[in-house]
Structure formats: structure tokens, C-alpha cells
Amino acid sequence: MSTPVTSGNSTSDSAIDLQAVYKSFRRTEVLRGVTLRVERGKTFAFLGRNASGKTTTIRMLLGLLKRDDGAIRVLGLDPQREPLELRRRVGYLAEDQTMYGWMKIGEILRFVAPFYPTWDHELALKYVRDFELPIATKIKHLSKGQNVRLGLVLALAHRPELVILDDPALGLDPIMRKQFNRDLITHLQGEGRTVFYSSHLLYEVEPVADEVAILDEGRIVRQADTETLRRDVKQLILGREAFVANRRLLSVLDARSDDERMVVAVDGAAKAMELLRYEGVEFQVVDLNLDEIFEAFVAGRRDDTAASATPQAMLEPSA
Amino acid sequence: MRTIWQSLAWKEWHEHKWKLAAILAIVIACVAMVLKNTESSLFSNIQVAILLPIIPLSVLVATSTATSERSRGTLPFLASLPISRRKVATVKLLFGIGSCLLPVLFILLAIYGWSLSWDALGVDYRTSLTVAARNLREPLDFGNWYLALGSAVTLWVVSLFLWTAAIGANRADEVSAAAVALSVIASIWLGLIGIGVWLSDDQLDKWLGQGGAWLAALAFAIAPGGFSLSKELWVLGWLAPAALLLFVVVHSTLAVCFVRHFGRDGDRFIRSHQTATRDSQQIDWLGPPRQSWLTAIAWKQLRESGPVVGAGIGGIAAILGFAILAWARTVRNDVDLRDFISTALFFGCLYLGGFTTLVVGIGVFLRDLSPELHTFWRSRPISPNAWYWIKCATGLTIVFMAFQLPMLLLLPVVASAQQAQHFNGTPDLLRIGMLGVAVFITVFSIAVAVTCLMRNAVYATVLSILAMYGGTMLLVAAVYCYQLITLDERAKYLLDEPQGTWVWLAAMMFATVLANFVAWLALRNDWGRKSRY
Numbered sequence: 135m136s137t138p139v140t141s142g143n144s145t146s147d148s149a150i151d152l153q154a155v156y157k158s159f160r161r162t163e164v165l166r167g168v169t170l171r172v173e174r175g176k177t178f179a180f181l182g183r184n185a186s187g188k189t190t191t192i193r194m195l196l197g198l199l200k201r202d203d204g205a206i207r208v209l210g211l212d213p214q215r216e217p218l219e220l221r222r223r224v225g226y227l228a229e230d231q232t233m234y235g236w237m238k239i240g241e242i243l244r245f246v247a248p249f250y251p252t253w254d255h256e257l258a259l260k261y262v263r264d265f266e267l268p269i270a271t272k273i274k275h276l277s278k279g280q281n282v283r284l285g286l287v288l289a290l291a292h293r294p295e296l297v298i299l300d301d302p303a304l305g306l307d308p309i310m311r312k313q314f315n316r317d318l319i320t321h322l323q324g325e326g327r328t329v330f331y332s333s334h335l336l337y338e339v340e341p342v343a344d345e346v347a348i349l350d351e352g353r354i355v356r357q358a359d360t361e362t363l364r365r366d367v368k369q370l371i372l373g374r375e376a377f378v379a380n381r382r383l384l385s386v387l388d389a390r391s392d393d394e395r396m397v398v399a400v401d402g403a404a405k406a407m408e409l410l411r412y413e414g415v416e417f418q419v420v421d422l423n424l425d426e427i428f429e430a431f432v433a434g435r436r437d438d439t440a441a442s443a444t445p446q447a448m449l450e451p452s453a
Numbered sequence: 454m455r456t457i458w459q460s461l462a463w464k465e466w467h468e469h470k471w472k473l474a475a476i477l478a479i480v481i482a483c484v485a486m487v488l489k490n491t492e493s494s495l496f497s498n499i500q501v502a503i504l505l506p507i508i509p510l511s512v513l514v515a516t517s518t519a520t521s522e523r524s525r526g527t528l529p530f531l532a533s534l535p536i537s538r539r540k541v542a543t544v545k546l547l548f549g550i551g552s553c554l555l556p557v558l559f560i561l562l563a564i565y566g567w568s569l570s571w572d573a574l575g576v577d578y579r580t581s582l583t584v585a586a587r588n589l590r591e592p593l594d595f596g597n598w599y600l601a602l603g604s605a606v607t608l609w610v611v612s613l614f615l616w617t618a619a620i621g622a623n624r625a626d627e628v629s630a631a632a633v634a635l636s637v638i639a640s641i642w643l644g645l646i647g648i649g650v651w652l653s654d655d656q657l658d659k660w661l662g663q664g665g666a667w668l669a670a671l672a673f674a675i676a677p678g679g680f681s682l683s684k685e686l687w688v689l690g691w692l693a694p695a696a697l698l699l700f701v702v703v704h705s706t707l708a709v710c711f712v713r714h715f716g717r718d719g720d721r722f723i724r725s726h727q728t729a730t731r732d733s734q735q736i737d738w739l740g741p742p743r744q745s746w747l748t749a750i751a752w753k754q755l756r757e758s759g760p761v762v763g764a765g766i767g768g769i770a771a772i773l774g775f776a777i778l779a780w781a782r783t784v785r786n787d788v789d790l791r792d793f794i795s796t797a798l799f800f801g802c803l804y805l806g807g808f809t810t811l812v813v814g815i816g817v818f819l820r821d822l823s824p825e826l827h828t829f830w831r832s833r834p835i836s837p838n839a840w841y842w843i844k845c846a847t848g849l850t851i852v853f854m855a856f857q858l859p860m861l862l863l864l865p866v867v868a869s870a871q872q873a874q875h876f877n878g879t880p881d882l883l884r885i886g887m888l889g890v891a892v893f894i895t896v897f898s899i900a901v902a903v904t905c906l907m908r909n910a911v912y913a914t915v916l917s918i919l920a921m922y923g924g925t926m927l928l929v930a931a932v933y934c935y936q937l938i939t940l941d942e943r944a945k946y947l948l949d950e951p952q953g954t955w956v957w958l959a960a961m962m963f964a965t966v967l968a969n970f971v972a973w974l975a976l977r978n979d980w981g982r983k984s985r986y
Contacts, residue, residue, distance in 0.1 A: 221834035231828070232829065233826070234753075234820070236756070243742075244739070244740055244743055245743060247742030248749045249746050250834065255741065255742055258739065
């Protein structure tokens with residue numbers, strides 16, 4: 135049973151607030167107590183592997199799916215109770231979004247406009263020009279990149295307070311992805327809008343994200359701002375024996391052996407380094423990018439689960 | 454391990470098994486309707502009951518064979534497999550034709566088995582069988598009703614199926630394939646009929662006698678489904694091998710055409726930046742937004758239903774043209790032109806309008822509920838209630854304006870013409886008009902409801918027909934039960950005129966309300982089959 139949520143104050147600081155949200159499809163539990171908060175004006179990267187529950191979360195944020203339990207507030211509104219009011223204030227670009235192929239670009243803009251009270255037709259035309267979209271062309275004739283850009287125009291032209299992008303650059307080539315991110319920065323971050331950006335292509339969101347949440351198997355395994363995450367999660371290279379001796383003191387995300395050394399990804403790097411120094415252990419520190427941090431959280435947790443059955447297995451040299 | 458053929462056959466079996474079951478159910482239902490007839494016309498009625506549904510259903514299944522892989526987006530996957538697309542197409546063709554013919558074979562065997570029990574019971578059915586066999590127009594003279602009907606159905610199905618599949622191959626979806634294929638088939642037939650009508654009876658006899666029969670026989674062998682109608686030419690005897698050969702050559706060519714082209718130009722709209730820019734005039738001007746969400750939804754529905762209604766109107770225009778031609782060539786001295794044209798238009802609107810209403814009803818939400826487009830409109834601030842009712846109202850208004858209104862306006866003229874020729878007494882125009890409108894609205898509503906639940910064009914068509922049939926049978930059964938319970942002999946006349954009008958109207962109103970309620974709930978709550986595949 136879902137927790138009742140009263141219509142809240144839309145001027146509160148958080149654009150999105152999820153509290154212990156659960157969702158199952160028949161016997162498959164997709165979300166297991168997801169809790170996260172997105173502050174207004176931030177670009178929030180929602181990371182997760184395929185089938186980790188990202189799209190389900192987004193569909194619940196828009197009121198397209200009902201939660202089984204927990205509470206959701208988006209712009210102070212309960213998506214289940216006020217879906218239409220919410221969608222008027224949110225811009226949404228779905229993963230691999232398909233639009234009516236028989237409509238021309240100009241026609242779909244004119245069609246969608248009356249549904250949004252805040253629709254700015256001049257702004258729509260500006261975006262169309264900026265994105266070099268052929269306005270008299272039917273949507274079925276557009277390239278993939280043009281299709282994504284048109285989706286972005288439709289998501290932005292009503293000046294939404296919150297923009298939700300569900301793997302929008304999926305299927306684009308690297309150049310198009312870069313262009314898309316450039317457009318994103320220009321048109322959204324520049325205007326101080328809140329962006330909820332779901333993706334599994336981490337290098338793509340790294341340059342634009344202020345804050346990151348990592349979703350794995352229906353649970354948020356880490357939420358922090360990007361800088362904190364980079365500062366907290368680091369790779370330590372130390373001797374095998376030193377690692378075995380100090381393993382319990384470290385918050386290990388992932389570990390693999392490299393000859394006589396262990397390469398270990400740890401959360402709470404500052405504390406770990408302090409402890410290792412105190413123990414007189416020699417080690418090297420390597421900074422990780424978001425991609426590697428994500429891998430440490432997601433892949434490492436799986437290895438850890440497997441390794442917990444055979445603790446020595448983790449210490450065997452990798453092939 | 455399975456061979457390639459086995460794998461393909463397994464896939465097609467799973468894609469066709471429900472179609473086969475649905476066709477079987479429809480044919481059984483149609484045959485069941487005439488079985489209570491025990492007089493001499495029993496077998497004639499059975500053959501009509503089999504041929505009537507199987508002909509449109511074969512076209513329907515053929516459109517699915519021709520386009521389903523593309524419409525559901527599985528063509529690229531199929532193309533990526535290390536097998537020849539020709540093998541895929543061949544198996545699809547065999548299973549498609551098989552799913553139309555097997556139900557008929559089953560019915561014929563069942564009737565044969567049943568007739569054996571009639572022998573034991575001493576029921577005389579042979580007269581009816583002989584009459585039916587004699588009247589059946591089929592080119593291969595077997596002297597046996599079962600074989601004759603079987604061969605006639607096979608010729609119809611194979612011919613229409615191959616024509617439809619070849620014409621509709623690689624179209625975007627089933628509706629588009631059906632529209633194009635039916636237009637071509639109708640054009641061929643209208644052309645042949647036009648030639649026939651243009652020549653007066655004397656001229657035609659003279660022409661046939663002078664060697665024109667060759668051409669006529671060959672034309673019938675080529676025309677979609679024509680060979681099964683060529684009995685009268687078949688008696689010319691020596692034309693048989695040539696016509697048969699031509700039939701085989703033409704239809705083999707159609708089959709080869711389908712197999713060779715299947716999936717080849719499936720993505721004819723090249724999605725590229727250059728193409729998109731080159732193909733369009735870069736107009737840097739954007740029209741104003743639609744005035745309201747109401748007009749926006751109505752505009753969208755108008756654009757979506759417009760082409761289908763346009764095709765229906767085109768068909769009626771063609772009928773009108775041929776009616777004028779026919780009148781000029783045949784009955785100009787006996788029948789008033791206004792009466793003749795009005796009658797042709799009235800029945801054109803009735804039959805073609807009815808079929809178009811069914812197609813429009815199916816099309817109202819078919820694309821909106823496809824997995825690709827569903828999220829697009831759902832994620833907008835659009836009320837599903839408004840979306841449902843405005844789209845339905847717009848679709849219904851279009852078909853009403855295009856077909857029902859002309860029908861109602863023509864009704865007095867047609868009624869007076871019919872009365873002058875056949876009937877005594879004044880026909881109740883109001884009653885006929887109300888029934889006509891109610892039938893259209895019911896057909897539309899049932900089609901919408903079934904589509905919202907099934908989300909597939911072929912299943913929606915088949916199940917809509919079944920639902921309408923089932924509803925009619927339920928009403929008949931309800932009246933029968935009422936008669937049994939009340940022991941009131943008058944109850945069996947409840948469905949007869951004039952009081953029957955009100956019973957039928959009430960039943961159709963109930964069906965319309967129920968269908969719309971179910972459809973509205975299904976759309977609002979996103980019920981129904983989640984995938985069309």
C-alpha cells in the first residue's frame with residue numbers, strides 16, 4: 135500500500151523527493167525502497183545498469199506507473215494524484231522516443247503546444263533553428279539525431295521547471311552525443327533548470343552532472359554530488375598481505391589482485407588512507423572517473439557477493 | 454537441434470495459431486447460422502456461409518503476412534539472422550494460406566461426418582447437395598460438392614492471398630497494406646466490370662463468339678479470385694489448359710514477387726540528416742499553435758481517419774461512375790436515373806461505409822497504443838478521458854458525415870424507388886434510418902473496444918466481427934430463453950418488425966454503452982495486451 139502524500143508546497147527546495155519507494159511487477163521486485171532527493175537547479179545523474187529500475191523510477195515520477203509503497207513528490211506534487219498538473223511543469227524525453235511519423239516537425243509543435251499553458255512558441259522556433267531541424271519535414275524522415283533533438287524541443291519549449299531525460303542519447307554516435315550534451319548545457323544548465331538525467335553511459339553525464347545517484351538491483355547504492363564522490367571513492371594499490379591484514383578497516387567496493395599487489399576501490403578514501411598511514415602501510419592512490427566509480431559500486435558488489443562464499447577467491451591472481 | 458525450416462515453421466505456427474483459431478470460430482459461427490435450415494437450400498447456404506467470411510479474412514491474413522514484421526519492427530532482427538529472407542517469406546506464405554484453408558477443410562470434414570449420421574437417421578439431404586453442387590460456380594468439375602467447394606475456396610483464398618501479399622509487401626502497417634491491396638484489386642475488377650458493362654449483351658455475345666472468349670477466360674484467370682468464377686467460360690473446353698496455365702503462371706509470379714521482395718525495401722524512408730534536409734523545403738516559418746487541446750486532438754484524429762474515409766468515398770465515387778455507365782447501357786429506358794443512382798449510392802454507403810467504419814474504429818487508438826507511441830502521448834499533460842472521448846467523437850463524426858448522412862438523405866428517394874418497383878405499403882423511413890445509424894455506431898464502438906484491448910489490427914478485426922456475431926446470437930438466445938420461461942408464443946416474434954426495431958435498437962445501445970465503457974477503462978488504465986507481438 136502506498137504511503138499517503140499530501141499536496142505539498144511547490145516552492146520547496148527539492149524538485150524530486152522519493153521516500154522508500156517500492157515497485158513490483160507480479161513477482162519481480164523492481165524497486166526496493168528507493169530513497170533519493172534532487173535539489174532545484176541541479177543536474178542530477180541517475181545511473182544504473184540496464185534493467186536496474188531507472189525507467190520504472192522515471193515512469194513513477196511522471197505518474198505513468200503507480201508505486202506499491204513509499205512516497206513520491208515531484209515539484210511538490212504527488213504524481214499519482216496530480217499527474218496532469220505535474221506533466222504541465224515537467225519536460226520529458228523518453229528513451230528512444232518515437233513520435234507520430236506522419237506529422238511534420240511544424241505540425242507536431244503546433245499539436246503539442248495547446249496542452250502546455252506555458253508553451254512558448256517563439257522559443258520552440260528558436261530551438262528548431264538552433265538545432266537545425268527541417269521544419270517542413272515529416273518525422274519519419276528524420277535521422278536519429280534529429281529525432282532526439284526534436285524530442286528535446288518538445289520537452290523544453292514550455293519552459294519546464296524540471297526536465298527528465300531517460301537515456302536520451304541512447305543510440306546516437308559519439309559526435310551526436312557530444313553535440314547533445316553541449317545543447318543540454320547551453321539550454322538547460324544555462325537557464326538554471328533542474329535536470330534529472332538517467333543514463334548508463336557514464337562518460338556522457340560526467341561533464342554535466344552536479345550530483346549522482348547509483349541504482350543497482352532496485353536500490354540506491356550511493357548518492358552524492360560529483361565532487362564528493364570523486365573525493366570519497368578512490369583506487370588504492372597496496373601489497374597483498376597489507377590488504378589482507380587491513381581489509382576489515384576499509385570500505386572495499388572492489389578488489390582485484392595484480393601480481394603481488396592488490397588494486398582496491400574504496401569508499402571513504404580519506405579515512406582509509408589515514409588508517410593505512412597509521413598502520414604504516416605503503417600504498418599508491420589513483421583518482422577514478424565516474425565510469426570507474428560506477429563499476430566499483432555495481433560490478434564490485436556482485437564480485438563481493440560471489441567472493442563472500444569463498445573469501446580466498448578474491449585474493450587469487452586474475453587471469 | 455532444429456533445422457532452419459523447422460525453426461521458421463515453429464515461429465510461424467506460434468504467430469498463426471490464434472489467427473487460425475479465430476478464423477475457425479468465425480466460419481463455424483457462420484455455418485451454424487444456416488444449419489437450422491433443413492430444406493433444399495441447406496448446402497447452398499453452407500457454401501455461402503463459408504465463402505462470405507473466408508474471402509475477406511484471407512485478405513486480412515495476407516496483409517498481416519505482408520507487413521507484420523515491418524509494422525512491429527522485427528524486420529531488422531529477421532534480416533540480421535544468417536538465413537535467406539526468401540525462406541522466411543516462403544514459410545510465412547505457406548502458413549498464412551494454410552491458416553485460411555485449414556478451418557475450411559475442418560468444416561467440410563465435419564459436415565461430411567455429420568451427413569453420414571443423416572443417412573442413418575433417414576434424413577434426405579442429397580437433393581440439397583445436388584442443387585448446391587450444380588449451382589456452385591467453380592472451374593474444376595469434380596461432380597462432388599465437397600471437392601467442388603474445397604477447390605473453389607482454395608482458388609479464392611490462394612488468389613486473393615497472393616495478390617494482397619504481393620501488393621502489400623513491406624508496407625508500413627496492416628491498414629496501409631489492406632488499403633493499397635484492396636484499391637488495386639478493386640481497380641482490376643472495376644476495369645473488367647466496366648468493359649463488361651460497356652458492351653451491351655448482344656455485343657458481348659458477339660464478341661465472345663468471335664474469339665473474345667479467349668481474352669475473357671484469360672482475364673478471369675488473371676483477376677484476383679476470378680478463376681473461381683470462370684465456370685461459364687470453362688464450358689468452352691479447349692480454353693481450360695491455357696486458362697489453368699495462365700492462372701498458375703500469374704499466381705506463381707505473384708508468390709515469387711512476394712518472396713523476392715519481402716523485407717528488401719522495408720525501410721524505404723531513409724532516416725538520414727541529408728535526406729531529411731534535402732527532401733524538405735527549409736521553411737523557416739512555424740504556424741501558430743492549435744487553439745486548444747480539444748482542437749489539437751480533433752485535428753490529429755481527422756488527419757488519421759481522413760485517408761481511410763477518403764478511400765471509402767473514392768470507392769463510392771467509383772460505384773457511382775459505374776452505376777451511371779450501367780444505367781446508360783442497360784436500363785435507361787426503364788429506370789429513372791435519379792432513382793438508379795440514389796439506390797447505388799445508398800447501398801454503396803451502406804456496405805462500403807460499414808466496412809470503412811470498422812476500419813476507422815480500429816484505427817482510432819491502434820497507433821496510440823503501440824509500444825513506440827504509447828509513452829509519447831501518455832507523458833504529456835493530456836487527460837486520457839479527453840483523449841478517448843474527443844478521438845472517438847471525431848472518428849464517429851467523420852464516418853457519419855461521409856456515409857451515414859448521405860444514406861439518411863438518400864433514404865426517401867431509395868424507399869420510393871423500391872416501393873415503386875417491389876413493395877406495397879409505405880416503408881417506415883424513421884425506423885430504417887435509426888437502425889442504420891445505430892448499426893454504424895455499434896460497429897464503431899465494438900471496433901474501438903476490441904482494439905483497446907487487443908492492440909493488434911488483425912486480431913481486432915477478427916474479434917470485432919466475432920463480437921458482433923456473438924452479440925446477435927446472445928440476443929436471439931435471450932429471446933428464446935424468455936419464450937421458454939414465459940411460455941408466451943408471441944415472444945418468438947419479438948425480434949420481427951415492427952416491435953423488433955426497438956429491441957434491436959435497445960440491444961445496440963446497450964452494446965455501444967458497454968463497448969465504450971470497456972474501451973474507456975482500458976485506455977484510461979492502460980489495460981489490454983501490452984505488446985502487439
